[in-house]
Amino acid sequence: MSGEALLRVRNLVISFAIDGKDCPAVDGITFDLERGRTLALVGESGSGKTLTAVSILGLVQPPGVITGGSIDFDGTELVGATTNAFCAIRGRRVAMVFQEPMAALNPVMRIGDQIAEPLRAHLGLSRVAARDRAIDLLGKVGIGAPAQRVDNYPHQLSGGMRQRVMIAMALSCDPEILIADEPTTALDVTVQRQILALLRKMQRERHMAMLFVTHDLSLVENIADEVAVMYAGRIVERASVQQILTTPKHPYSRALWHASPARHRAGERLQAVPGNTPGLTQRPRGCPFHPRCPRALERCHQDVPAFDASVACFVPHS
Secondary structure (H helix, E strand, O other), X not given: OOOOEEEEEEEEEEEEEEXXXXXEEEEEEEEEEEOOOEXXXXXXXXXXXXXXXXXXXXXXXXXXXXXXXXXEEOOEEOOOOOHHHHHHHEOOOEEEEXXXXXXXXXOOOOHXXXXXXXXXXXXXXXXXXXXHHHHHHHHHOOOOOHHXXXXXXXXXXXXXXXXXXXXXXXXXXXXXXXXXXXXXXXXXXXXXXXXXXXXHHHXXXXXXXXXXXXXXXXXHOOOOOXXXXXXXXXXXXXXXXXXXXXXXXXXXXXXXXXXOHHHOXXXXXXXXXXXXXXXXXXXXXXXXXXXXXOOOOHHHHHOOOXXXXXXXXXXXXX
């Protein structure tokens, strides 16, 4: 990385109290995010990627709690920040596109009013000006006849159109960081590509930083600059998107790539990653991936590998 980081996350720990014991769901995450750059957090469900993302907005829900580390956004420490501090940042300087728009959108509000709400709250626009801006945003995210669609309710739109509305809402106040949490879940392949292309286009035009969260490694090729692969609450590998997709070093990164449908021809059997991600109370001693790893040594059962250069592994691929 060559520019100055807009977001610095250092040794972040997010824990849940289970049976009187603090169990870390995010365990020592560290990364930087620069203006104009996209970092993808990739991993299976339960890896801690979404929890990491929402912590930036102060949206970790009890019984989860940040128990260690730092989140520095443009010189402001967000760990322990007040509600007022987050209200000034959330939606205005840092915005989020959630993975399920039907759950995130208010079903009884017209979409134009939902887009206009942050414009009025953060920028002080009048009702008329906010409505005009909402129509303009709907057009920019590719929704046809925006002057008519602005009065639609969410149920009157397709899944792809609802996701475009979520993107319009997130971009309404020109945020400096956009967090996209599984933004193409449940969409067909064609619509997936359209949404990814739209996000990349908007990110480039506005020179935003973007944190892109996904379980599918094949989605990052055309949207991310760098990839951080997460497993059991830790980053196990971080590298350029080209390196991750061509010569991944960590056995888990390699297993994810071989399990991707993009790596296989039609009708060809997928190479599933054996076993399951351990739950919070079932994390093994040593490297958390060793029960599923074909390269595990005896040392892997006892010691946790430190993150060295770009990978946390005792036996990385060359």
